[in-house]
Amino acid sequence: ITADDLVKEKEKRPGVPVVAYVNTSAAVKALSDICCTSANAVSVVNSLKSDTVYMLPDKNLSHYVSLQAKKKLEWWHGFCPTHERLKTEDVIKAKAQNPDAVFVCHPECRPDVVALAEHVCSTSGMYKFAKETKAKIIIIGTEMGILFRLRKENPGKKFILPSKSLICPNMKLITLEDAVQSLRDMKNIVTVPEDIRLKAKSALDRMLLVPRDY
Numbered sequence: 001i002t003a004d005d006l007v008k009e010k011e012k013r014p015g016v017p018v019v020a021y022v023n024t025s026a027a028v029k030a031l032s033d034i035c036c037t038s039a040n041a042v043s044v045v046n047s048l049k050s051d052t053v054y055m056l057p058d059k060n061l062s063h064y065v066s067l068q069a070k071k072k073l074e075w076w077h078g079f080c081p082t083h084e085r086l087k088t089e090d091v092i093k094a095k096a097q098n099p100d101a102v103f104v105c106h107p108e109c110r111p112d113v114v115a116l117a118e119h120v121c122s123t124s125g126m127y128k129f130a131k132e133t134k135a136k137i138i139i140i141g142t143e144m145g146i147l148f149r150l151r152k153e154n155p156g157k158k159f160i161l162p163s164k165s166l167i168c169p170n171m172k173l174i175t176l177e178d179a180v181q182s183l184r185d186m187k188n189i190v191t192v193p194e195d196i197r198l199k200a201k202s203a204l205d206r207m208l209l210v211p212r213d214y
Contacts, residue, residue, distance in 0.1 A: 001024065001028055001056050001057040001076050001078055002025075002027070002028070003025070003027035003028055003030070003031055005076070006018070006028055006031045006032070006056070007031065009054065009056075009076065010031065010054075013052075013054055013074070015050070016050060016052050016053065016054050016074075017033040017034065017048050017050050017053055017054070018031065018032040018033050018034075018053075018054050018055075018056065019032065019033065019034055019035070019036050019041070019044055019045055019048075019053055019054070019055045019056070020032035020034070020035050020036070020056055020057075020203060021035070021036060021037070021038075021041075021055075021056065021057060021058055021061065022035050022036065022037050022204075023057075024056065024057060026192045026196050026197065026200040027196055027200075028056070028057075029199070029200035029203045029204065030195075030196045030197075030199035030200045030203070031199075032056075032203045033048070033203065033206070034047075034048070034203050034206040034207050034210075035203045035204050035206070035207040036055075036207060037122060037207075038061060038106065038107055038108065038121075038122035038123070039121070039122035039124055039125060040207070040210060040212065041055075041061060041065045041107075042065050042068045042069050043210050043211065043212065044207060044210050045065055045069040045071050045073065046069050046070055046071065047210045047211075048071065050071070051071060051072060052071065052072045052073075052074065053069075053071045053072070053073050053074070054073075054074050054075065054076075055073055055074070055075045055076070056075060056076035056078065057076045057078035058075075058076075058078055058079055058080060058108055059075055059076070059077045059078060059079050060079055060080070060083065060084070060107065060108050060109060060110055060111065060114075061107045061108050062075035062076075063075070063111050064107035064111070064114060064120065065107070079108070080108045082143050082165070082166060082167065082168045083106055083108040083109045083110075083141075083142065083143075083166075084108075084109075084110060085163065085165040085166070086105075086109055086110070086113050086141055086162065086163050086165065086166060087110075087113070087163070088110075088112050088113055088116060090162040090163040090165075091103055091105075091113060091116045091139065091141065091162050092116070093162070094139045094160055094162035095116075095139065098137050098139065098160060100135070100136070100137055101135065101137035101138060101139050101160065102118040102119065102133060102135040102137075102138055102139070103116060103117050103118055103119075103138075103139040103141060103162075104117060104118065104119040104120070104121065104126055104129055104130075104138060104139070104140060104141065105117040105119075105120055105140075105141025105142065106120070106121070106122065106123065106126075106141060106142040107120050107121075107122070108142075109141050109142075113141060117141065119133075123142060123146060126140065126142065126146060126150070127146075127149065127150065127153065130150050130153065130154050130157065130159075131153065131154060135157075136156070136157050136158060137157070137158045137160065138150075138157060138158070138159050138160070139159075139160045139161075139162050140159055140160065140161055140162075140166075141162065141166075142166065143166055143167065143168050143171065144161055144166050144167050145168070145171060147159055147161065
């Protein structure tokens with residue numbers, strides 16, 4: 001979603017607060033009332049006084065939150081292409097091949113995939129779940145980059161990716177060498193206009209004031 005898109009959506013919903021996921025641009029955050037992560041989205045939505053909330057940009061996360069929150073939600077119909085590619089047949093096949101496994105997935109997955117999960121949570125929630133569950137085999141429904149830390153922190157457990165499509169090409173564009181070069185040479189610096197920066201920061205600051213009940 002772009003800032004221009006959001007201006008049009010706000011015109012359709014005067015007075016309705018906007019909740020922006022943290023993966024949105026600074027320009028979109030600047031037009032939003034408050035930000036959220038996948039871990040605190042329900043808490044953030046419930047913290048708003050309005051009975052109706054507009055959420056963006058992920059339709060799957062928004063749908064999941066709508067089932068948990070005490071508000072009426074409307075949302076932008078964007079999605080994460082990596083999570084969207086995970087299909088129910090992938091999960092069903094992985095479960096059939098690993099009958100003792102539990103399936104945990106990210107709320108950005110499609111609703112029919114989420115319905116198959118024993119547990120739904122954010123990336124940080126998956127790290128916590130993996131440590132606490134008694135299950136020895138866990139099917140992971142999110143981007144494959146999470147597997148390295150999961151396996152490192154839980155050497156006695158087996159983690160399975162139900163689909164080879166769970167890889168984000170954008171995330172894989174950034175390498176350690178790129179990071180070192182940028183820091184060493186102070187290259188590729190991102191700058192944000194001050195008026196946008198301040199408004200976007202305000203939306204982030206409001207999020208940080210929401211009590212953590214997760």
